[in-house]
Amino acid sequence: MKFVGFLLLLAGWLLVLAAIVLLASAPSRAVFVLAGVAVEALGLTFVIRSHLILREDKR
Amino acid sequence: MPVPVPGFPEAAMIACLFFVFLVPLAAAGISLINAGLGRSRSAGHMMMAAISSLSVAAVVYFICGFAWQGFIGRPGHVLALSGKSWNWIAAEPFFFRGMAFDGSPASLAALLQIFCVGLAALIPLGSGADRWRLRASCASAAILAGWTYPLFAHWVWGGGWLAQLGANYGLGRGFIDPGGSSTIHVVGGLSALAVTWILGPRRGKYSPDGMAPAIPGHNGVLVLFGCLLALLGWFGLNSAGAILFTGSAPAQTILIAINTMLQAAAGSLTAAVITGIRFGKPDASLSANGWVGGLVASSATCAFVVPAEAIVIGSIAGALVTFSVEWFELRLEVDDPGGAVSVHAVGGIWGILAVGLFARFHGPILNVAGNSLPVTGGGAPGQWLAQLVGVATLLGFVLPLTYGLNWALNRICPFRVAIEGERQGMDLYELGAGAYPEFVTHTEDFIPR
Numbered sequence: 001m002k003f004v005g006f007l008l009l010l011a012g013w014l015l016v017l018a019a020i021v022l023l024a025s026a027p028s029r030a031v032f033v034l035a036g037v038a039v040e041a042l043g044l045t046f047v048i049r050s051h052l053i054l055r056e057d058k059r
Numbered sequence: 060m061p062v063p064v065p066g067f068p069e070a071a072m073i074a075c076l077f078f079v080f081l082v083p084l085a086a087a088g089i090s091l092i093n094a095g096l097g098r099s100r101s102a103g104h105m106m107m108a109a110i111s112s113l114s115v116a117a118v119v120y121f122i123c124g125f126a127w128q129g130f131i132g133r134p135g136h137v138l139a140l141s142g143k144s145w146n147w148i149a150a151e152p153f154f155f156r157g158m159a160f161d162g163s164p165a166s167l168a169a170l171l172q173i174f175c176v177g178l179a180a181l182i183p184l185g186s187g188a189d190r191w192r193l194r195a196s197c198a199s200a201a202i203l204a205g206w207t208y209p210l211f212a213h214w215v216w217g218g219g220w221l222a223q224l225g226a227n228y229g230l231g232r233g234f235i236d237p238g239g240s241s242t243i244h245v246v247g248g249l250s251a252l253a254v255t256w257i258l259g260p261r262r263g264k265y266s267p268d269g270m271a272p273a274i275p276g277h278n279g280v281l282v283l284f285g286c287l288l289a290l291l292g293w294f295g296l297n298s299a300g301a302i303l304f305t306g307s308a309p310a311q312t313i314l315i316a317i318n319t320m321l322q323a324a325a326g327s328l329t330a331a332v333i334t335g336i337r338f339g340k341p342d343a344s345l346s347a348n349g350w351v352g353g354l355v356a357s358s359a360t361c362a363f364v365v366p367a368e369a370i371v372i373g374s375i376a377g378a379l380v381t382f383s384v385e386w387f388e389l390r391l392e393v394d395d396p397g398g399a400v401s402v403h404a405v406g407g408i409w410g411i412l413a414v415g416l417f418a419r420f421h422g423p424i425l426n427v428a429g430n431s432l433p434v435t436g437g438g439a440p441g442q443w444l445a446q447l448v449g450v451a452t453l454l455g456f457v458l459p460l461t462y463g464l465n466w467a468l469n470r471i472c473p474f475r476v477a478i479e480g481e482r483q484g485m486d487l488y489e490l491g492a493g494a495y496p497e498f499v500t501h502t503e504d505f506i507p508r
Contacts, residue, residue: 006459013455016448020228021140030444037447040455048391051256055265055392 002050008043012036071302072162074309078299079167082174085292086113089181091285092351096276096344096397097188100484103494108184108196113177115197116204120176125158126151128172128209130165131218131304143227145220149213164303171299172212175243176204178296182247185397186255187474190262190481193489195474202464203250211457212242216304221452224445225424231415231442232424234449237305238297238358240410245453246461248404251395253462257469260394262481271389274396279343286327286350293319293354301362305424311362318361318369319354325373326353326406330381345381348398352380355403356410363418372413376406408450415443 019032090109094102129135129149138145151157160166180200187196214221215236225233236242265271276282297315301307307315330349334342353373360372383401387393393400468474480488487493 006462009455009459011455013451016451016455020224020230020448021143026229026441033444033447033451036455037451040451044454044458052392055260058259 001053002047005043005046005048005050008046009040010043012039012041012043015039067162067164069162071309072167074312075167075299075302076162076170078295078302078312079171079174081295082171082178082292082299084288085296086174086178086181088285088287088289088292089178089185089351091281091288092347093181093185093188093397093399095278095281095285096185098274098484099277099495099498100486100493101189102277102486103492104193104485104489105184105188106494107490108191108193109181111193111197112180112184112200115200116177116180117173119201119204120173120209121155122205123153124176124204124209125149125155125169125172126153126209127206128213129217130168131216131222133165133217135213135218144223146218146223147214147220148210149217167299168216168303171303175212175239175296176208179208179243179247179250180204182244182399182403183251183254185399186251186393186395187258188396189485190258190476191254191474192472192476192480195468195472198468198472199250199254199465199474202468203246203461207250207457207461207464208242208246211246211453214452215242215449221445221449224448225441229441230445230448231440232420232445234445235305235363235414235418235424235442236359236411236449237301237307237362238293239300240355240359240407241449241453243296244355244358244403244407245411246457248400248402248407249453249458250461250465251397251399252393252404253458253465254474255393255395255400256462257465258474260392261396262478264394265392269392271392276344276396282344282347286323286347289351289354290320290323293323293357297358297361300358305362306422307362308422314366315361317366318364319357321366321369322353322357322361322373322376323350324353325370326350326356326377326380329374329377333378333381344398345384348380348384348402349377352376352402352406355406356413359407359410360413360417363414363420365419368417372410372417375413376409379405379409408453411446411450412443415446418442 015036016033019029023029094105097105129151134150135146136148136150180203213219221234223233224230294316297319298312327346327350331341331346334345353376356372356376380401383405384398
């Protein structure tokens with residue numbers, strides 16, 4: 001789960017980069033950058049959840 | 060293509076040199092805060108770790124860090140994507156070879172950076188307090204100074220792709236961060252988060268039912284004195300960064316110093332008011348965290364906002380840090396004794412975003428080849444997006460990178476001290492002597508004679 005979370009963080013960043021390079025119009029670029037940040041937020045949630053599950057297992 | 064650097068007047072050079080010499084005070088302040096927020100039985104170890112991390116970071120940065128980071132207008136490796144150049148890493152020789160120490164902007168940047176990289180390396184020490192082995196913290200500082208920090212700092216301060224988002228893609232003036240909210244603080248704060256995850260919490264921090272009893276810092280005076288020292292360091296950091304990396308005139312440092320002070324004050328007062336309302340009395344350690352959170356946010360914004368906006372930014376930073384410390388400790392079970400993740404990562408991210416919301420530009424910005432961009436005297440369209448791309452890069456690239464590197468390092472050189480070390484205290488276990496030997500209770504003194 002932690003590995004998937006970090007992959008999602010990386011994927012979100014690549015989405016942001018792709019939006020800057022491939023899209024020309026400002027609104028579509030902004031939307032795709034925000035989508036990339038949303039993917040990163042999902043990845044961060046996965047990483048945090050995996051950390052909490054690990055803590056619960058240790059208890 | 061390298062961007063030519065405009066001429067650097069002698070007055071700017073002298074002012075910049077003066078400000079750079081103030082920066083070590085920020086490191087002294089952060090070290091004292093880290094020591095004061097930890098346990099008394101690990102205080103000497105914390106200060107020793109601070110000195111060691113500063114030393115390792117300086118040496119490693121000298122060996123290879125500056126070679127990766129470089130400076131505006133100096134050689135870099137460039138990728139061409141869709142006809143635009145993406146400068147992703149510098150191509151300087153190792154060991155500062157070829158550098159003329161003549162007061163040029165590049166030499167001043169090298170001097171400033173050797174202090175800044177040490178400051179970034181100090182940040183994770185606060186989160187790993189009372190359980191992070193000395194040699195492991197030094198090895199982690201080496202990785203930070205040799206790779207993570209220089210790479211991101213090149214993108215922001217070395218004429219890299221983030222700095223050129225404005226010139227290449229019309230995103231405002233490109234990613235702007237003169238004082239290092241991102242390069243120093245968020246990079247350090249995210250490393251602190253990675254280290255905390257790898258180390259796990261201190262023994263006794265969380266009970267089997269998930270409750271988290273408070274482990275208060277051992278010396279509030281050290282913490283609050285550290286805040287005052289940090290203020291002086293931040294005056295230097297923000298002013299020198301603005302002169303070197305955004306081309307601010309020395310006279311503009313008056314506004315920078317006013318904004319820096321106001322943001323620290325607003326952050327601290329907000330934290331004191333919030334804790335006063337919630338707990339009945341203001342909390343000294345959270346107020347100190349609010350102070351430093353305000354300073355961290357000021358690093359990105361201080362050169363481009365008016366004082367009233369600085370107070371708003373500082374207040375929001377103080378509130379964010381206060382709630383974030385509790386959230387990380389109680390909800391996310393991240394045991395961060397120094398509050399490094401909240402203060403440096405959360406405060407820094409807020410500072411970066413605040414540039415996009417509040418900044419006004421009254422002159423060209425040096426690090427984005429801004430001389431060719433129109434000077435509007437107001438905000439730059441798309442600036443918020445450039446700042447958001449910077450935040451996305453920190454979370455999506457720097458966090459996985461720093462976690463992966465520290466995770467691998469933990470396999471080679473285990474981070475966590477043995478159980479006996481935690482019980483005995485890091486001072487005795489790793490250094491063989493306590494910071495406060497006269498504080499030892501001699502039970503025979505209490506035996507009736």
